[in-house]
Amino acid sequence: MKYQRFGAFRFPENRRMVTPVVTNHTFLTDDEINRIKQYAPQAIAEVPELVVMRPDGDSSDQTPLAFMGVADGRLEMLFVNPDHREHGVGKQLLEHGIAHHNVSELTVNEQNPQAIEFYQHMGFVTYRRTEQDEEGGPYPLLYMRLHQ
Numbered sequence: 539m540k541y542q543r544f545g546a547f548r549f550p551e552n553r554r555m556v557t558p559v560v561t562n563h564t565f566l567t568d569d570e571i572n573r574i575k576q577y578a579p580q581a582i583a584e585v586p587e588l589v590v591m592r593p594d595g596d597s598s599d600q601t602p603l604a605f606m607g608v609a610d611g612r613l614e615m616l617f618v619n620p621d622h623r624e625h626g627v628g629k630q631l632l633e634h635g636i637a638h639h640n641v642s643e644l645t646v647n648e649q650n651p652q653a654i655e656f657y658q659h660m661g662f663v664t665y666r667r668t669e670q671d672e673e674g675g676p677y678p679l680l681y682m683r684l685h686q
Contacts, residue, residue: 570675582607585614587639591631604631606641613644632660636684647671648678661685 582588585607592602603622607614613635618628635641644662646653666681 582615585609589631589635589639591627591634603627606631606635608635608639608641611640611642613641616644628656629660642684644682645672645679646682648680654680657682 587608588605589608590602590605602619604616604618604627606616613632616628616632616635618631632641644657646657648654648667661684662682663685664680664682668679668681669676671677671679
């Protein structure tokens with residue numbers, strides 16, 4: 539796999555990746571999904587480091603397999619293209635983040651059990667829980683750290 543590193547908003551596929559990312563959060567209502575679609579490109583743009591994983595080789599299709607955003611050792615986002623889920627792409631990208639970007643903390647929605655299980659499998663443990671998300675919505679968050 540190839541990894542491309544971008545500074546804040548140098549990621550050309552930003553808008554195209556938002557819809558599959560947001561609709562993956564099945565616990566959100568349609569209204570909330572539409573609201574998030576409005577600000578998600580800006581949120582992605584504000585992450586200091588974006589790492590995009592693309593296919594190896596000279597394939598004409600260089601659509602991102604996945605991307606992650608990192609700020610000060612904190613995984614701000616990790617999204618896998620729906621066509622490439624369950625193939626180890628997320629694991630490879632997170633391992634790259636841990637090894638090359640010092641990822642050691644993250645936040646995940648409690649209503650996303652698949653993500654929680656993935657992060658636990660990757661060695662993260664919960665150290666804090668909140669009743670609401672960072673925007674004050676009714677979505678509990680789990681704060682996780684990489685277990686050493």
